[in-house]
Structures are given as C-alpha cells and as structure tokens.
Amino acid sequence: MIVGVDVGTTVTKAALIGRDGRAVRSAAAPSQLVRRGVEVEQDLEDVLSTVAAVVREVCAGVDAPVDAIALTGQGDGLWLRDADGYAVRPPISWQDGRASSLVEEWRAEGAPDGVMAQVFALTGSGLFPGSHAALLAYLDAHEPESLRRAAVAGYCIDAxxxxxxxxxxxxxxxxxxxxxxxxxxxxVDEALELCGIAGWRHLLADPAPPHAVFALDDRGAALLGLPAGTPVTAGPYDLQACGFGSGSVAENDATMVVGTTLACQVLTTDATVRAGDEPAGMWLCTPDPATYLHVMPSMVGTAGVDWALRTLGLEITALDTLLADSAPGAGGVRAFPYFSGAGERAPFVDPRARGRLDGMTLSTTPADLVRAVCESVAYAARHCFDRLGLSGEVAACGGGTRSKAWLQIFADVLGTDIHVPREPLVGARGAALVAWESLGVDIDVEAWRADRDVIVPSPASARYDVGYRRYLDDLATARASWSRASAEPASGDPASEDRGATA
Structure with a gap:
C-alpha cells in the first residue's frame, strides 16, 4: 500500500491506496488560510501538522508495511525556508494579490515587448500575482530581509x-x-533577469530527476509515526496528479479540475510556444521527459459558486435543486466568473478582471443567479480548452463534480463526453500512481481508467454555443473597459479591495 497525500490550499487529504487504484482508508484535516485584504498566507507548521494527522489516521492499525509516502499538493505561491526547512516568513499562497500592480506593469509596458510577453516567449508561462516571479520581485522591493534569511524559495510540496x-x-x-x-x-536565466530577480537565482533548487525517490529521516519518521527510511516521492503537483488520478494518462487526454480554481489541461508531446499566443497558462514537466502538460488554470471555479450561494444565504447542498429550477440561459442573466481579488490568470492575464452579473430583472430568481454563475464557469472552461486545442477525451474531478447538474452544464457547453472517476481522492490517487512507477512496480493503468462514469451532452448544447459566443463578445468589451480603467488603483492596492466584484 502507498499513502497518497494531497496538501490542498485549505484541506490536506490522505488515502491508503492499493495497486488497483482503490482507496482502502482516507482522512482529511483542514489547514489555515490567513487573509488580510489582498494578502493570502499560510503557516508551514500548521500544514505539517495536517500532514502528520492524516497520515497517522490512515496508517493506524494497518499491519502491512507502507511501501511509500506519495506527496502532491498546491502549486505556485512562495514558500521561503532556511537550510533546516523552517519558514523564514509565512508562506505566501498562490491566491495572493499583493503583486498585482507589478504584474499589471509587466503586462502593459511595451506590449508585446514587455516583461510578460518576453518571459512567455522564453518559457511558455504566463506571469500572475501569485507566481514565483511576481512574489520574488515584490519581496525584493518591499521585504528583502526575508529573501536574505532564506536558503530556498520553493513551493508547498518541497517544503x-x-x-x-x-x-x-x-x-x-x-x-x-x-x-x-x-x-x-x-x-532560463534571461527570464529571471527580465523580472529583476537574477540576484536570487541561488534560492531556486535544481529540479529533481524524473521518478526521484527520497526517504524519511528521523525527524520525518517521528512526525508521521513511520519507520525511518520509508520511501517518499514528491510530485507532480496537484493539477497534474489530479489528471493522472482521473485517468488522463495518454497524449491529448484532457482534464478539467473543478476545484477552488478551474484548471483545464491537456497532455502533449509538443511544448512549442506559438508566436502570437496571448501570454497566459503554463507548460509543466511530467514524470515522462517526452510529455508535457499544457495548463490554463483559471483563478475561480467552485469559489465563485460558493460566493453566489453564500451571498444568497443558500447552502451548497441546494445547488442541484437550484440548477433544476432555472432553465439553460438562466432567464437571461449573464455572468463573468472573475471573482478573485487577484484578477484572472488564464486563458488571459489581467489583475483587474472582476466578476459581473448582467440582465437581471424583477423576475430574476436566486436559481437564475446561481445558474448564470455556473454557466459562466463552464464558458470559461471552454475558453481555456479553445486555447489548449482540445482534441481528446475529457476527464473531470474536484469538488464541483459532486454536482451532477453542474457536470451536465459542462458537458453541454464543451459539447463532449465527460469522464468522472468514481474514486474521489484523485490527487492522492495520481500521486500514488507516480510513486508506484517510481518504485518500479507495474500498474494496470487501463483498469484505473475504467473506474469512471460518463456524462454525455444534452440537446441544450446547441443553445450554449450561442451563449458562448455572446460570452466572448461581452468579455472583449469588458477587457477593453478594464484597460481604460488603468488610471485607477490596481487590485494589489488596498483601496481596490473594497470595490470587490461588480453586479
């Protein structure tokens, strides 16, 4: 058995997983997220305590030895540590917006010859406020003492x-x-130089080789209650692990992760950055050096729907009923799903992007408002997949997939079947799959893929084609208005946080 551990933004999960891909036992523990305006931080010791709690819980009373600990978790953000692994300042979350003004400068200055465009041409990665580039540059300007105290500038999993x-x-x-x-x-040293942080290059650890295996030391063994020397794998991070755990393992396979964020991704053997592409998204290495994951990670997924339900005084358990009470098209209500205080990062980057609800009348119902937001997230998914060039099978996972009615909207908007794994802990499952391979153990991947349900498009799909074209037209108009508002405080400035989402 392998213990797969998925260190999420607000919840850490673990599952004891066999070679057949099924979870025998599972556990979850909440972690703290500290918000101060646009600043979003975590506590490394709190995160480690959740890891220890869930691993100890799933291993309690298990007689067979644990073959490995397989780690995955949230990506991006900035987790500064000293040589012994202790935080030199609170880890900064990928949701953080303090560097929004800086990203806006990189996006706007001299485009298409600005920093963002040049870095994208070099690496295929779009820059956004919660990325390493923006956060390192922000701390270099405002908090250099933290960087001087650090031995490594990393991420959650490697912390x-x-x-x-x-x-x-x-x-x-x-x-x-x-x-x-x-x-x-x-x-790419030139990318660091463009962002003005080449002086901190020594804080970036060299990437581990594919299928690297580590081992618990005495400190780790004491924390988890397992023998020292137990193998440990660390990665890939959660977007990719969720894809593997959902059965997306072949070229052109796509995954839609409907979690706090909406991540759309496609496996490919071609990592060419096309000239003229808008700087957004990312290319990720995979355990196979010849295969890459092209990702468009939108900032808001279930978080936007949670906001709508909370604002209306409704519970998440009412979602399917609400969607049934409003027909496709949401009674004429249209929405933008850009509710993050840090704006949007895919399929376009704009720190000033904001959520919106249009077309309301006195006859508009709460169900119409909720459906409009759900439809807008599905339109955002199609926009992301249009950028990615979707051509293969689509799997879906994440908390949002618990709603069958919302899944139907996704299938209708995308116009394709959606495959949903029956095993919910797909992140831990994907990490375990990579760990088995790293240990040299043969796994029947096709058997893992077969354990899924399928959602097929309904006749409403044609109506959503019209809605999607209107969504793109509305978005083009909105982006022009955001650009004209460039004289206002950027979203990283405290004054802007009070404006929130417009309705």
Missing amino acids: VLQRLTGTISVDASDASLPFLDVRSRTY
Whole structure:
C-alpha cells in the first residue's frame, strides 16, 4: 500500500491506496488560510501538522508495511525556508494579490515587448500575482530581509518534503512556472533577469530527476509515526496528479479540475510556444521527459459558486435543486466568473478582471443567479480548452463534480463526453500512481481508467454555443473597459479591495 497525500490550499487529504487504484482508508484535516485584504498566507507548521494527522489516521492499525509516502499538493505561491526547512516568513499562497500592480506593469509596458510577453516567449508561462516571479520581485522591493534569511524559495510540496527527508529539492512540475525551459528542465536565466530577480537565482533548487525517490529521516519518521527510511516521492503537483488520478494518462487526454480554481489541461508531446499566443497558462514537466502538460488554470471555479450561494444565504447542498429550477440561459442573466481579488490568470492575464452579473430583472430568481454563475464557469472552461486545442477525451474531478447538474452544464457547453472517476481522492490517487512507477512496480493503468462514469451532452448544447459566443463578445468589451480603467488603483492596492466584484 502507498499513502497518497494531497496538501490542498485549505484541506490536506490522505488515502491508503492499493495497486488497483482503490482507496482502502482516507482522512482529511483542514489547514489555515490567513487573509488580510489582498494578502493570502499560510503557516508551514500548521500544514505539517495536517500532514502528520492524516497520515497517522490512515496508517493506524494497518499491519502491512507502507511501501511509500506519495506527496502532491498546491502549486505556485512562495514558500521561503532556511537550510533546516523552517519558514523564514509565512508562506505566501498562490491566491495572493499583493503583486498585482507589478504584474499589471509587466503586462502593459511595451506590449508585446514587455516583461510578460518576453518571459512567455522564453518559457511558455504566463506571469500572475501569485507566481514565483511576481512574489520574488515584490519581496525584493518591499521585504528583502526575508529573501536574505532564506536558503530556498520553493513551493508547498518541497517544503513538506524537506521537513520529512531533510532534502532540498523541487519537482520539475512545480519548478516549471515561470522560469524553466521544460524541454531541457533547466532554468532560463534571461527570464529571471527580465523580472529583476537574477540576484536570487541561488534560492531556486535544481529540479529533481524524473521518478526521484527520497526517504524519511528521523525527524520525518517521528512526525508521521513511520519507520525511518520509508520511501517518499514528491510530485507532480496537484493539477497534474489530479489528471493522472482521473485517468488522463495518454497524449491529448484532457482534464478539467473543478476545484477552488478551474484548471483545464491537456497532455502533449509538443511544448512549442506559438508566436502570437496571448501570454497566459503554463507548460509543466511530467514524470515522462517526452510529455508535457499544457495548463490554463483559471483563478475561480467552485469559489465563485460558493460566493453566489453564500451571498444568497443558500447552502451548497441546494445547488442541484437550484440548477433544476432555472432553465439553460438562466432567464437571461449573464455572468463573468472573475471573482478573485487577484484578477484572472488564464486563458488571459489581467489583475483587474472582476466578476459581473448582467440582465437581471424583477423576475430574476436566486436559481437564475446561481445558474448564470455556473454557466459562466463552464464558458470559461471552454475558453481555456479553445486555447489548449482540445482534441481528446475529457476527464473531470474536484469538488464541483459532486454536482451532477453542474457536470451536465459542462458537458453541454464543451459539447463532449465527460469522464468522472468514481474514486474521489484523485490527487492522492495520481500521486500514488507516480510513486508506484517510481518504485518500479507495474500498474494496470487501463483498469484505473475504467473506474469512471460518463456524462454525455444534452440537446441544450446547441443553445450554449450561442451563449458562448455572446460570452466572448461581452468579455472583449469588458477587457477593453478594464484597460481604460488603468488610471485607477490596481487590485494589489488596498483601496481596490473594497470595490470587490461588480453586479
């Protein structure tokens, strides 16, 4: 058995997984997310305590030895640590918006010759406020003492790995954004120079080789209650692990992760950055050096629907009923799903992007409002997949897939079947699959893929084609208005947070 551990933004999950891909036992523990205006931070010790709690719970009373601990988790953000793995300042979440003004400068200045466009041409990665590039540059300007105290500027998974094994490393999937040439798996120094942070290059750990295996040291063994020397794998990070755990393992396979964010991704053997593409999204290394994951990770998925339900005083358990009470088209109500205070990062980057509801009348119902937001997230998914060039099978996972009615909207908007794994802990499952392969154990991947349900498009799909074209037209108009508003405070400024989403 392998213990797959998925260190999410607000919840850490673990599952004891066999070679057949089924979870025998599972556990979950919440972690803290500290918000101060646009600033979003975590506590490394709190995160480690959740990892220890879920691993100990799933391993309690298990007689058979644990073959490995397989780590995956949230990506991006900035987790600064010292040589012993302790945080030199609170880890900054990928949701953080303090660097929004800086990203706006990179996006606007001299486009298409600005920093963002040039870095994208070098690495295929779009820059956004919660990325390493923006956060390192922000701290360089406002908090350089933290950088001077640090031995490593990493991510969530490698922070946990360091405390469990004593090793400073990083999975190539995490390191991919925003400075890595994914084909050579080496950092592009010119990208660091463009962002003004070449002086901190020494804080970036070299990516681990594919299928690297580490081992619990005495400190990690004491934390987890497992024998020292137990194998540990660390990566890929959660977007990719969720894809593998959902059965997306072949070229052109696509995954839609409907979680706090909406991540749309496609496996490909071609990592060519096309001239003229808008700087957004990312290319990630995978455990196979010849295969890459092209990702468009929108900032808002279930978070936008949660906001709508909370604002209306409704519970998530009412979602399917609400969607049944409003017909496709939401009674004429149209929405933009850009509710994050940091704006949007895919399939376009704009820190000023904001959510919106249009077309309301006195006859508009709460069900119409909720359906409009759900439809807008589905339109965002189609927009992302249009950028990615969707041509293969689509799998879906994440908390949003618990709603069959919302899944039907996704299938109708995308106009394709959606395959949903019956095993819900797909992140831990995907990490375990990579761990089995890293240990040299043969796994029947096709058997893992077969354990899925299928949602097929309904006749409403044709109506959503019309709605999607209107969505794109509305978005083009909105983006022009956001650009005209450039004289206002950027979303990283405290004054802007009070404006929130417009309705």
